[in-house]
């Protein structure tokens with residue numbers, strides 16, 4: 001197929017204003033923490049839908065957009081997800097994770113219990129789409145992890161920018177999500193993201209981010 005081009009234009013912004021909006025964005029993003037204690041307080045699902053649209057604007061290899069976002073609000077489905085996740089996580093914490101992994105998790109104070117999967121008003125389950133099924137063949141997608149990862153980053157940034165809190169959760173293995181949510185075989189669960197307001201008594205581990213010198217260099 002021949003490429004078809006359309007004109008691209010982006011308004012220029014004064015550099016001082018660019019810096020100001022970047023700094024404001026940083027101030028908001030610095031407030032993001034992984035929250036494991038959620039309030040049950042509900043909010044308009046439109047906020048989630050808007051964040052998903054922002055995620056869907058992410059770049060992807062050959063524009064394949066290999067992602068699907070399932071919004072879970074049903075208490076019954078959330079409960080089913082919690083029970084299945086806790087079953088896997090219990091096995092992981094007690095028998096599957098090597099001691100070095102448990103040592104790395106120790107400062108976070110996490111264990112197999114995942115109450116937040118029921119208390120958060122919404123869960124967003126991100127699926128990566130490995131291939132496209134047409135009537136006649138399967139078309140493989142490339143760099144699916146990278147593309148889904150960027151879209152998930154957009155999603156987390158959008159939700160937190162809007163003032164909501166999130167956890168990036170990866171129960172392992174998480175194929176139970178494919179079954180519970182009845183997704184086709186080309187969609188693989190990638191990330192489980194509870195979204196809501198932090199509980200009033202929520203705490204987070206006292207962690208530090210690396211310094212600019214550690215993460216950035218110019219050559």
Ligand SMILES: Cc1cc2nc3c(=O)[nH]c(=O)nc-3n(C[C@H](O)[C@H](O)[C@H](O)COP(=O)(O)O)c2cc1C
Pocket residue numbers: 032033034035036108110167168169170171204207
């Ligand atoms: C790919 C990925 C998977 C993660 N999986 C889990 C998880 O399964 N459970 C959990 O409690 N936190 C999980 N986290 C959250 C990290 O523990 C957290 O981002 C890290 O400790 C830094 O804390 P912060 O997000 O508050 O800055 C995950 C984060 C990422 C990026």
